Amino acid sequence: MSRMEQGAHRAPVTLHDVAREAGVSYATASRALNGSTRRVRQESASRVRAAASRLGYTPHASAQAIARGSSNTAALVVQDVVDPYFSSIAAGVIEAAEDAGLIVTMAVADRSPGLELQIVRTLRGHRPRAILIVGTRIEGADAQASLVQELDAYRTAGGRVAIVSQPDLPFPTLAIDNYGGARRLARALVGLGYRRFAVIHGDERIRTSLDRCRGFADGLAEAGIAVADRHAIRADFTRAGGRDGARELAGRGGDVEAVFAVNDVMALGAMSALREAGLRPGPDVAVAGFDDIDDARAVTPALTSVRVPLRDLGRQALEVALSDRPVDVVPIAVEVVVRDSTPRR
Amino acid sequence: MSRMEQGAHRAPVTLHDVAREAGVSYATASRALNGSTRRVRQESASRVRAAASRLGYTPHASAQAIARGSSNTAALVVQDVVDPYFSSIAAGVIEAAEDAGLIVTMAVADRSPGLELQIVRTLRGHRPRAILIVGTRIEGADAQASLVQELDAYRTAGGRVAIVSQPDLPFPTLAIDNYGGARRLARALVGLGYRRFAVIHGDERIRTSLDRCRGFADGLAEAGIAVADRHAIRADFTRAGGRDGARELAGRGGDVEAVFAVNDVMALGAMSALREAGLRPGPDVAVAGFDDIDDARAVTPALTSVRVPLRDLGRQALEVALSDRPVDVVPIAVEVVVRDSTPRR
DNA sequence: TTGAAAGCGCTACCAG
DNA sequence: CTGGTAGCGCTTTCAA
Numbered sequence: 001m002s003r004m005e006q007g008a009h010r011a012p013v014t015l016h017d018v019a020r021e022a023g024v025s026y027a028t029a030s031r032a033l034n035g036s037t038r039r040v041r042q043e044s045a046s047r048v049r050a051a052a053s054r055l056g057y058t059p060h061a062s063a064q065a066i067a068r069g070s071s072n073t074a075a076l077v078v079q080d081v082v083d084p085y086f087s088s089i090a091a092g093v094i095e096a097a098e099d100a101g102l103i104v105t106m107a108v109a110d111r112s113p114g115l116e117l118q119i120v121r122t123l124r125g126h127r128p129r130a131i132l133i134v135g136t137r138i139e140g141a142d143a144q145a146s147l148v149q150e151l152d153a154y155r156t157a158g159g160r161v162a163i164v165s166q167p168d169l170p171f172p173t174l175a176i177d178n179y180g181g182a183r184r185l186a187r188a189l190v191g192l193g194y195r196r197f198a199v200i201h202g203d204e205r206i207r208t209s210l211d212r213c214r215g216f217a218d219g220l221a222e223a224g225i226a227v228a229d230r231h232a233i234r235a236d237f238t239r240a241g242g243r244d245g246a247r248e249l250a251g252r253g254g255d256v257e258a259v260f261a262v263n264d265v266m267a268l269g270a271m272s273a274l275r276e277a278g279l280r281p282g283p284d285v286a287v288a289g290f291d292d293i294d295d296a297r298a299v300t301p302a303l304t305s306v307r308v309p310l311r312d313l314g315r316q317a318l319e320v321a322l323s324d325r326p327v328d329v330v331p332i333a334v335e336v337v338v339r340d341s342t343p344r345r
Numbered sequence: 346m347s348r349m350e351q352g353a354h355r356a357p358v359t360l361h362d363v364a365r366e367a368g369v370s371y372a373t374a375s376r377a378l379n380g381s382t383r384r385v386r387q388e389s390a391s392r393v394r395a396a397a398s399r400l401g402y403t404p405h406a407s408a409q410a411i412a413r414g415s416s417n418t419a420a421l422v423v424q425d426v427v428d429p430y431f432s433s434i435a436a437g438v439i440e441a442a443e444d445a446g447l448i449v450t451m452a453v454a455d456r457s458p459g460l461e462l463q464i465v466r467t468l469r470g471h472r473p474r475a476i477l478i479v480g481t482r483i484e485g486a487d488a489q490a491s492l493v494q495e496l497d498a499y500r501t502a503g504g505r506v507a508i509v510s511q512p513d514l515p516f517p518t519l520a521i522d523n524y525g526g527a528r529r530l531a532r533a534l535v536g537l538g539y540r541r542f543a544v545i546h547g548d549e550r551i552r553t554s555l556d557r558c559r560g561f562a563d564g565l566a567e568a569g570i571a572v573a574d575r576h577a578i579r580a581d582f583t584r585a586g587g588r589d590g591a592r593e594l595a596g597r598g599g600d601v602e603a604v605f606a607v608n609d610v611m612a613l614g615a616m617s618a619l620r621e622a623g624l625r626p627g628p629d630v631a632v633a634g635f636d637d638i639d640d641a642r643a644v645t646p647a648l649t650s651v652r653v654p655l656r657d658l659g660r661q662a663l664e665v666a667l668s669d670r671p672v673d674v675v676p677i678a679v680e681v682v683v684r685d686s687t688p689r690r
Numbered sequence: 691t692t693g694a695a696a697g698c699g700c701t702a703c704c705a706g
Numbered sequence: 707c708t709g710g711t712a713g714c715g716c717t718t719t720c721a722a
Contacts, residue, residue: 010501010502011502012472012502012503012715013502014714014715014716015715015716016715016716024692024693025692025693025694026693026694026716027692027693027694027695027717027718028691028692028693030715030716030717030718031691031692031717031718034716034717035717035718039691039692040691040692041691041692044691044692056494056495056498058466058469058470058498059470059715059716060411060470060472060714060715060716061407061470061471061472062406062407062408062410062411062416062471062472062714062715062716063407063411063698063714063715063716063717064470064715064716064717065407065698065716066405066407066408066411066698066699066700066714066715066716066717067697067698067715067716067717067718068698068716068717068718069698069717071407073450073471080436081426081432081435081436081439082429082432082433082436082639084427084429087426087427087432088427090426091425091426091427091453094426094451094452094453095453098452098453103450103452103467103468103471104450104451104452105418105448105449105450105451106439106449106450106451107439107443107448107449108436108439108440108443121403122448123448124403125403125404125405125406125409126406126407126418126448127357127405127406127407149401150401153401153403156355157355157356157357157358158357239639239640239643240643243643268640268643268644269643271645272643272644272645273645275645275646276645294427294584295584295613295640298584298585298588298613298614298617299613299617300616300617300618300620300621301620357699359698359699359700360699360700361699361700369708369709370708370709370710371700371709371710371711372701372702372708372709372710372711373707373708373709375700375701375702376701376702376707376708379700379701380701380702384707384708385707385708386707386708389707389708404699404700405698405699405700407698407699407700408698408699408700408701408714409699409700409701410700410714411698411699411700411701411714411715411716412699412700412701412702412713412714413700413701413702413714414701414714
């Protein structure tokens with residue numbers, strides 16, 4: 001057989017075929033294969049199973065969904081699959097889904113609220129057991145309002161929703177302690193002897209970025225330290241953004257001792273830029289990030305960061321959504337992790 | 346309304362409701378909303394659409410799938426979502442799916458052939474338009490054979506299949522030129538003046554790893570160079586693996602001028618380990634990888650690699666699967682990209 | 691324990 | 707152009 005043959009050949013085998021092959025009724029076949037607990041004789045059951053495997057039968061998930069009134073999928077919306085922040089969370093969601101016997105449908109909103117809305121609409125059509133939304137920005141209220149409306153309609157029809165890290169939506173939310181983590185990070189850095197800081201942050205409409213900035217600033221303020229305006233740089237929320245931000249920083253001069261990038265990928269980008277500029281990350285300029293993605297530990301010098309249990313967060317998101325217990329906000333604790341990129345000074 | 350309310354409330358709105366609300370028949374409503382091209386009067390159509398949006402109606406994808414006999418999903422199996430190799434390909438698949446009006450269901454096989462088989466079985470149940478499998482290892486023939494059988498049954502029932510980078514399965518395959526790329530990389534490095542090499546590779550049952558090793562070895566052989574046994578190190582196919590491999594290498598001593606890691610994440614890990622050992626990647630020991638993930642460009646020194654158009658590969662995989670044109674193997678060309686991690690010597 | 695049959699929400703064919 | 711209606715593949719009463 002050639003690998004090229006792509007046309008439809010035989011008609012797909014249905015439960016009907018299996019029943020006939022096994023010599024039992026349609027209903028019995030159904031019960032034996034997928035029905036609730038043993039209400040069918042051992043022997044019939046095994047005959048049916050044998051027939052099914054002989055024929056290569058796979059239950060038609062859509063048919064089951066429609067007959068049962070509920071599907072076995074969970075829907076996940078992320079902003080970017082390649083970014084380890086999102087993909088780590090996705091990994092957790094997929095893991096949990098597998099445990100729950102669900103398969104996940106995944107869509108990428110590309111940080112566009114408009115696209116996100118459209119995606120949710122499409123996803124809704126599949127009547128997933130739950131819709132999980134990870135990290136949208138806070139944005140022009142229109143798309144936001146429509147999104148809420150859409151999700152609300154979904155939930156009214158029995159759907160479950162959970163949101164990760166977007167604290168202002170009226171749905172169960174897993175809220176990462178962005179503010180507190182950044183604040184404690186600031187304290188830790190001050191404790192290590194740093195006094196002159198720069199911050200590389202994202203668009204201020206990105207709530208996550210904003211919260212981390214504020215937390216950091218407040219943490220410094222406790223020690224009477226402030227970040228000079230020219231040392232607060234706005235950049236893309238990506239690795240390239242971090243690199244550009246640090247380049248700009250290097251260009252502006254001023255004796256910065258430590259730079260805080262509001263997430264790890266930006267921090268990693270910043271480290272690269274510093275090196276390009278002839279500065280050793282760590283010894284010459286300290287660098288800290290946020291999220292504690294896998295790479296943070298793997299890079300040299302290892303990156304000081306704030307650990308967010310991303311994978312577990314993904315798991316929890318699904319569990320929370322599926323849970324019958326009423327849930328409002330699930331606070332996600334974070335933890336400062338000091339590594340070599342911020343040596344004692 | 347509290348964000349906590351998760352119980353089912355109203356019955357989901359169906360096409361029936363929309364029809365009634367719009368004062369037209371069921372059939373007309375169907376045509377107006379999803380049917381083929383304008384066979385319905387303008388006015389009725391807009392009335393129906395208005396009713397639909399007023400009621401918050403979303404067509405039930407499963408019902409549509411079952412009635413039409415074909416779903417609007419594509420299934421994707423990867424080995425690991427967090428690894429940028431896979432997530433970049435996934436990004437391409439999702440992009441293409443969006444263009445084709447499909448949503449993608451994604452599962453993670455965790456580099457386990459057994460799990461992969463089970464996943465394909467489950468996925469099959471959703472009757473996706475296509476099943477895409479990315480990068481399984483060549484392994485004990487049993488799981489492999491079952492997988493082929495499963496996919497074959499799927500295809501017999503009209504499903505489409507495409508495989509990325511696993512050249513021995515009887516399905517349309519996107520074959521990355523692992524051998525050729527590595528071979529040309531070797532030549533390039535020799536051209537830059539390197540003579541003493543080490544290789545960090547993965548399990549030899551991973552075909553990709555094997556092909557890259559062979560290509561590299563053959564490329565060196567052209568210049569009469571060989572890699573000493575103690576300079577060929579086997580490690581995990583991950584960043585941590587690369588780091589461990591390089592540590593071991595550093596421990597073994599011997600004056601290695603350049604190390605080739607069979608993929609970029611391993612190479613990045615190796616760079617870290619070298620730095621830990623007090624060696625500067627680039628000036629002291631050259632490092633090269635394979636894949637050209639985003640990080641390869643972003644890191645410092647930028648990593649010499651072999652560019653694989655991952656995202657585009659993902660796009661193509663879906664297109665190939667969906668195509669009616671018979672396809673056998675689609676060769677994916679790769680390109681050596683020399684950067685600062687392998688300076689002229 | 692089993693079979694018959696009534697749906698599930700939607701599409702598509704067949705008459706009007 | 708529109709309305710009726712027969713399925714699509716499966717689950718789940720209801721009787722037997």
